[in-house]
Amino acid sequence: MNLEATAQDEAFRAMVRAYFATEYPQDILAKLANGQTLTKADLLASQRALAAKGWIAPGWPEAYGGTGWTVSERFIFDEELERAGAPSVSPMGLLYVAPVIYTFGTQAQKDRWLDDILSSRTFWAQGYSEPEAGSDLASLRTRAVRDGDHYIVDGVKTWTSDGHYADWIFCLVRTSDEGRKQQGITFLCMDMKTPGIEVKPIITIDGGHHLNTVTFTNVRVPVENRIGDEGLGWTYARHLLAHERTSYAHIAGKRRQLEAVRRASAEAPWGDELTEAGSALRRRIAETEIDILCLEMTTLRALAPLSNGEAPGDEASIIKIAATETAQQVTERGLELAGPYAQPFFADRHDADWRAGLEDIPAFAAPETATYFFTRAQTIYGGATEIQKTIIARQLGL
Numbered sequence: 170m171n172l173e174a175t176a177q178d179e180a181f182r183a184m185v186r187a188y189f190a191t192e193y194p195q196d197i198l199a200k201l202a203n204g205q206t207l208t209k210a211d212l213l214a215s216q217r218a219l220a221a222k223g224w225i226a227p228g229w230p231e232a233y234g235g236t237g238w239t240v241s242e243r244f245i246f247d248e249e250l251e252r253a254g255a256p257s258v259s260p261m262g263l264l265y266v267a268p269v270i271y272t273f274g275t276q277a278q279k280d281r282w283l284d285d286i287l288s289s290r291t292f293w294a295q296g297y298s299e300p301e302a303g304s305d306l307a308s309l310r311t312r313a314v315r316d317g318d319h320y321i322v323d324g325v326k327t328w329t330s331d332g333h334y335a336d337w338i339f340c341l342v343r344t345s346d347e348g349r350k351q352q353g354i355t356f357l358c359m360d361m362k363t364p365g366i367e368v369k370p371i372i373t374i375d376g377g378h379h380l381n382t383v384t385f386t387n388v389r390v391p392v393e394n395r396i397g398d399e400g401l402g403w404t405y406a407r408h409l410l411a412h413e414r415t416s417y418a419h420i421a422g423k424r425r426q427l428e429a430v431r432r433a434s435a436e437a438p439w440g441d442e443l444t445e446a447g448s449a450l451r452r453r454i455a456e457t458e459i460d461i462l463c464l465e466m467t468t469l470r471a472l473a474p475l476s477n478g479e480a481p482g483d484e485a486s487i488i489k490i491a492a493t494e495t496a497q498q499v500t501e502r503g504l505e506l507a508g509p510y511a512q513p514f515f516a517d518r519h520d521a522d523w524r525a526g527l528e529d530i531p532a533f534a535a536p537e538t539a540t541y542f543f544t545r546a547q548t549i550y551g552g553a554t555e556i557q558k559t560i561i562a563r564q565l566g567l
Contacts, residue, residue: 200521311340321390457499
């Protein structure tokens, strides 16, 4: 694996870095640097800025609006986006459902959905997990019964990220009980304005509203919203999950987070008083840096098949484990540094003056603690670590 950057790669990096420094909306970068929580409007403004540049969907085929970048250029772009402190695109539409649509969808479905996803005119959610079907996703119970040109959908999806923002949701639903539990599952897209769909917030331990429960009661969904054949939803879901799990790496973002912890530790007023503890923290920061480097090498190996136009394979499970565990390590360093200033509850951070009344607490402490709590879920969502280890063991014939 040749990791030497070419002159072309370096020129590309300089171009992308200049874009984020001069053309990208600087108010969004300022909000994130201030520890604020972005709104839906902020997320859409970010994505539309990238779309206007033609950079919103690097992984898509050029025929559908992709950039035509090489794998190394796509990796560089992700690095520079995270290095600048810009938010990643909302993955549900651009990274997850779009590849399923342009790979398995009809031409009418491509015409109907892809351009709106590409231009960020629609916001998508993913309806996979259920109250009793999380990592064991094949046990899902949300049912779709055929009724002429429609399906009647009843059931519950939970842990639905940004479901309160969504215009559309793609779901796995059960259309048959015959055969293995992975069979009889169908991939269905639904307009969130359809009568019978109810969204309820789940407030997480970090105090944020990221997740939701979505209930379907006698929801009528046109058959034309089904992707591919009835009963083959599990096949399409596996295709999606491979893309999802390789998207977890966020190497540059982790390095940026860790560097922020390092800077905060140098500025912390209690640093000189905790010499022994400080030395232990510096050692753990170094260990985390090494783990990030290992994750980078693993990711580059796993992405190599993309150079030949192939989808990532089951090695994506390795990335999922390494990326999520490393993400937790990074936030643990921040929590260790915050020490007694770590706050489990926070003021609303949507406003610029969210620190009002918290002036005695170091500026980094509240956002770092919130990130720590939210990151606890990373080894669970998208397929729990235990499930990923089972996939790896099966690949090894164990």
